[in-house]
Amino acid sequence: MAVTEAPARAPVAKSKKAYSNEDHGRLAAMLLTPTMAVLLIVIGYPILAAMYQSLFTTNQGVDESGFVQEGEKFTGLDNYTAIFSGAAGERFWNAFYNTTFFTVVCVVIEVIIGVMMALIMNKAFTGKGLIRASILVPWAIPTVVSALLWRWIFDANGVANNIINQQILWSTDGWQAKAAVIIADTWKTAPFIGLLVLAGLQVIPAEVYEAAKIDGASAISQFRHITLPLVKPALLVAVLFRILDNLRMFDLPYVLVGAQKPSVETVSILAFLENNNARFGSAAAFAVLLFLYIVVVAYAFVRLLGADVIGDARVKTPKAAKRRPNRSIARGDTP
Amino acid sequence: MTTTAPGPAGPVQKEGPETSAASPRRPLRRKRGAEDLSQRGGPIWALLAWALTLLFFAPVAWMVLTSLHKEVDAATNPPSIFAPLTFSQYGLLFDRGVGPYLINSAMASALSTILVLALALPAAYALSIKPVEKWTDVMFFFLSTKFLPPIAALLPIYLIVKDLGMLDNVYTLVLLYTSMNLPIAVWMMQSFLAEVPKEMLEAAEVDGAGLLRTLWSIVRPVTMPGIAATALICVIFSWNEFMFALNLTATRASTAPVFLVGFISSQGLFLAKLCAAATLVSLPVLIAGWAAQDKLVRGLSLGAIK
Numbered sequence: 153m154a155v156t157e158a159p160a161r162a163p164v165a166k167s168k169k170a171y172s173n174e175d176h177g178r179l180a181a182m183l184l185t186p187t188m189a190v191l192l193i194v195i196g197y198p199i200l201a202a203m204y205q206s207l208f209t210t211n212q213g214v215d216e217s218g219f220v221q222e223g224e225k226f227t228g229l230d231n232y233t234a235i236f237s238g239a240a241g242e243r244f245w246n247a248f249y250n251t252t253f254f255t256v257v258c259v260v261i262e263v264i265i266g267v268m269m270a271l272i273m274n275k276a277f278t279g280k281g282l283i284r285a286s287i288l289v290p291w292a293i294p295t296v297v298s299a300l301l302w303r304w305i306f307d308a309n310g311v312a313n314n315i316i317n318q319q320i321l322w323s324t325d326g327w328q329a330k331a332a333v334i335i336a337d338t339w340k341t342a343p344f345i346g347l348l349v350l351a352g353l354q355v356i357p358a359e360v361y362e363a364a365k366i367d368g369a370s371a372i373s374q375f376r377h378i379t380l381p382l383v384k385p386a387l388l389v390a391v392l393f394r395i396l397d398n399l400r401m402f403d404l405p406y407v408l409v410g411a412q413k414p415s416v417e418t419v420s421i422l423a424f425l426e427n428n429n430a431r432f433g434s435a436a437a438f439a440v441l442l443f444l445y446i447v448v449v450a451y452a453f454v455r456l457l458g459a460d461v462i463g464d465a466r467v468k469t470p471k472a473a474k475r476r477p478n479r480s481i482a483r484g485d486t487p
Numbered sequence: 488m489t490t491t492a493p494g495p496a497g498p499v500q501k502e503g504p505e506t507s508a509a510s511p512r513r514p515l516r517r518k519r520g521a522e523d524l525s526q527r528g529g530p531i532w533a534l535l536a537w538a539l540t541l542l543f544f545a546p547v548a549w550m551v552l553t554s555l556h557k558e559v560d561a562a563t564n565p566p567s568i569f570a571p572l573t574f575s576q577y578g579l580l581f582d583r584g585v586g587p588y589l590i591n592s593a594m595a596s597a598l599s600t601i602l603v604l605a606l607a608l609p610a611a612y613a614l615s616i617k618p619v620e621k622w623t624d625v626m627f628f629f630l631s632t633k634f635l636p637p638i639a640a641l642l643p644i645y646l647i648v649k650d651l652g653m654l655d656n657v658y659t660l661v662l663l664y665t666s667m668n669l670p671i672a673v674w675m676m677q678s679f680l681a682e683v684p685k686e687m688l689e690a691a692e693v694d695g696a697g698l699l700r701t702l703w704s705i706v707r708p709v710t711m712p713g714i715a716a717t718a719l720i721c722v723i724f725s726w727n728e729f730m731f732a733l734n735l736t737a738t739r740a741s742t743a744p745v746f747l748v749g750f751i752s753s754q755g756l757f758l759a760k761l762c763a764a765a766t767l768v769s770l771p772v773l774i775a776g777w778a779a780q781d782k783l784v785r786g787l788s789l790g791a792i793k
Contacts, residue, residue, distance in 0.1 A: 179613070179698065180613040181613075183609035183610055183612055183613035184609075184610050184613050184614075184625065186606050186609075186610075187606045187607065187609075187610040187629075187669055187673065188628075190606065190662075190665065190666050190669060191628075191629070191632050191666055191669060191670070193666075194644070194662065194663065194665075194666035195632040195635060195640065195666055196632075197643065197647075198635060198639065198640035198643040198644055199635050199639070199640075201642075201643035202635075202639040202640070202642075202643060205642070205643070268539075269539060272532060272535055272536045272539065273536065275532045275533075275536070278533065279533075279537070280536075281780070281781060283536050283537065283540045284780050284781070284784065285776065285777045285780040286540050286543070286544040287539070287540055287543050287544070288776050288777075288780055288783075289543070289544060289547050289773060289776065289777075290543055290544075290546075290547065291776075292723050292769075292772045292773060292775070292776035293547065293727075293769040293772060293773065294726070294727035294729070294743075294744050294747075294768060294769060294772070295727060295729065296727075296729050296744045296747055296748055296768075297550075297744075297747065297765045297768060297769050300747075300751065300761070300765055301546045301547070301550060301765070302546075305546060311549075339543065339546075343543065347783065347784060350784055351784050354784065389674075392630075393633070393671070396630075396633045396634065400636045400637065402636070402637070402638060403729065403730070419636075420636050420638050423636060423638045423639065424638050427638065427641075427642065432642060435638070435639075435642075436639065436642075439635075439636050439638055439639030440639070442636050442639075443634055443635055443636065443639065446634040446636075447631070447634050450630065450631070450634060454627065454630075
């Protein structure tokens with residue numbers, strides 16, 4: 153069919169293409185500009201403002217003539233050197249460790265439980281719709297509500313202690329506070345990962361499994377060689393967004409356990425506390441460091457798995473498909 | 488030709504014989520082709536699914552149940568499950584003026600979602616159907632807007648909003664929520680739009696349809712499940728947003744989560760009242776989620792996988 157059409161359409165298409173390339177560029181720019189503008193103003197500006205702010209220190213105390221000093225003075229990188237030195241340094245590294253710890257542990261647990269949920273939800277049985285709807289509830293309700301719920305559950309006289317029949321003070325400092333945060337976070341976001349994976353699972357044709365079954369593949373090898381590779385793109389996007397969210401984790405540990413608890417203090421909480429103490433420069437410095445950390449992690453993630461996250465997996469157009477090998481080579485990706 | 492096969496093994500599945508034992512029954516409950524690709528599960532799967540669901544749903548169920556109890560029944564430990572039910576706690580909430588908060592939340596979520604869709608659809612079009620050069624870089628830029636800790640953005644945004652005299656204004660929240668949800672919306676829509684068959688677009692071009700016409704008459708209907716899923720996610724995220732609402736609004740433009748937190752500090756000891764408030768604040772997103780869960784899954788599966 154394409155062959156018969158080709159001679160008739162070729163000249164038209166050619167002249168049109170030459171014309172539309174420039175046109176197309178302008179059109180694309182026009183389409184992207186409003187979105188870019190909104191993001192640059194509402195999100196780009198605060199980043200620059202935070203970086204600028206981090207170079208200033210709020211004046212404290214009185215000057216030589218006994219007047220209370222007001223305003224701020226430029227102190228260069230002092231805020232940053234202060235973060236890395238002495239007791240403040242220990243506190244920062246602790247928060248940095250907590251942030252990383254929560255991110256890694258939460259994402260791993262959530263992915264395992266989320267994939268399990270998706271596999272279960274993908275089965276046919278009675279009440280499937282109801283189960284899917286109920287399992288999404290934790291993800292949909294406001295964080296404020298879920299933090300409240302888990303504070304009740306982890307209360308000294310709460311449900312958690314009743315069930316395990318122990319008297320654990322969950323909101324005091326230590327491993328139990330960390331566990332409480334991880335459990336609450338998993339409860340809230342594993343369903344979302346489950347949902348994304350389920351969406352991926354539903355596109356896998358049943359024939360693929362049939363073929364595998366005929367070839368004598370075991371259930372486990374079916375999962376490893378069919379399900380996992382086909383769900384991977386959806387899963388990676390979900391994981392990326394979860395990593396970004398968890399690195400910025402703030403409200404859950406803050407509401408559930410509270411401030412001044414070193415075992416759950418994240419970098420975001422440090423920034424928040426500095427802000428509350430009107431040390432805006434120092435707060436901004438924490439925020440900028442966290443920002444840079446997230447940039448590095450996200451860049452590494454996209455770089456290592458980029459082909460699946462942004463590139464190949466999301467492209468279907470023939471044009472892009474043709475470009476694919478070049479891009480992978482240029483990026484040094486291995487499939 | 489059977490249309491179903493025993494399940495892919497989850498890490499949980501060990502019972503090989505169990506699944507094969509189910510196969511003789513299979514022709515009886517035959518599925519309708521590509522529409523339903525799910526694998527048949529035995530009773531063990533159903534049991535597992537229900538157990539998992541109960542585990543995840545229990546805290547919310549408990550919250551809703553307590554909200555329907557009288558304060559006396561809610562205060563007992565363990566909670567008295569079979570106490571008489573009453574809606575009186577909800578009546579009290581409306582007496583305390585929760586109405587305007589809900590309206591503010593509804594306005595902020597609805598308007599920002601409409602704006603997000605209006606901005607993201609053309610942007611996604613430029614990134615997928617006719618990809619611009621270096622479109623992956625553009626995608627990474629959109630992603631990079633999720634790198635900034637909200638704490639860091641709060642102070643600069645507060646200062647601007649104050650200078651503009653826009654504090655305590657619903658439209659400030661609309662704008663903020665729009666920019667908050669735009670990156671994820673563009674990301675999702677980009678993958679949905681890549682699914683639109685090229686032939687349809689070419690046919691539209693041959694017929695002389697302009698851009699708006701193409702977007703509205705071709706792209707929109709084909710990607711509708713995806714758009715619905717994106718919209719639902721945007722509504723949920725903006726309804727639940729707390730920090731900006733808390734810091735940028737006071738009396739006129741405050742949203743439902745802010746009301747709830749204020750309520751916690753003033754009524755913290757009255758469990759039933761508190762549960763009623765928490766349920767009421769969650770209700771709109773719960774209804775939206777329940778009503779749209781299958782659309783959400785179908786919508787997400789549009790672009791999830793090639």
